[in-house]
Amino acid sequence: MPSISLIIPVYNRPLLLLEALKSVLSQTRLPEEIIVVDDGSGDETVGAARDFLEKAEADLNWKLFELDHCGMAGAVRNYGVAASRGEWIAFLDSDDLWEPEKLARQEAYILDHPRIRLIHTREKWLRGEKTVSQKKQKHRREGDIFPDALNKCIIGPSTVMVRRDLWDETGGFREDLEIAEDYELWLRMTALEPVGYLDTPLITKRAGGWDQLSEKYGQIEKFRLEGLAGLVESKWFGDKKIAPARIELAEAEFRRKCLIYALGCEKRGRLEEGAFWRKRGE
DSSP states (O other), X not given: OOOEEEEEEESSOHHHHHHHHHHHHTOSSOOSEEEEEEOXXXXXXXXXXXXXXXXXXXXXXXEEEEOOOOOOHHHHHHHHHHTOOOSEEEEXXXXXXXXXXXXHHHHHHHHHOTTOOXXXXXXXXXXXXXXXXXXXXXXXXXXXXXXXHHHSOOSOGGGOEEEHHHHHHHTOOOSSOSSOHHHHHHHHHHHHXXXXXXXXXXXXXXXXXXXXXXXXXXOOHHHHHHHHHHHHHTTHHHHTTOOHHHHHHHHHHHHHHHHHHHHHHHHTTOHHHHHHHHHHTO
């Protein structure tokens, strides 16, 4: 059976983190390793996590790391992965929850599909107590999803299990992207191979009265653009010997995003920024 390491990044969320940890301990199939990485919290987050894990009735293998605050979720997750030992890596954001069958269902899938190295699931979205409709989310979720993944992030970090060899091949999250670091990593992974998917909401993704990076700037398209720019301009796809048609697709999407963002900047009077992105996409 595969061994699974769970990475939970956290910053100033003691109560939410405890709820997330409770959802992990409710799993019908526990991870072999739980790694909580605190990004320099200034409240009781670390103490609450340690107290909860020490008192847990389950026989857990867990580690708790305290870092200086950086505000980069990718860097925090990468630290946890580097300290882990499992064949498979799972992530859980501190304000999300797992359904009890999450790991068991994914384990069964990967045992039935031994060539799959990245698997995700459907999510349930909650804003406060209200379920957010996903009817307009029309994109491919299984198999070759690279063309759809270019447009926006279509894989939730808390849904993912990734095999360590694929993680090593693609290098983990970019540590200089404050937002959309997940979009950029899934592009690298989905460019290489197909992904597995469970069409069941095994994750509850929550938003509410707490700080979230995705809400910090009001929009995240600029960060997606920076992530895609790094891949296109560094010739990453070519270096990985991705099919020419897929490279052209990535370059075309980069040009499209540049133009759209430039037009938005110009409309809002940010002419210098608009000119920069318009030229960058030429």
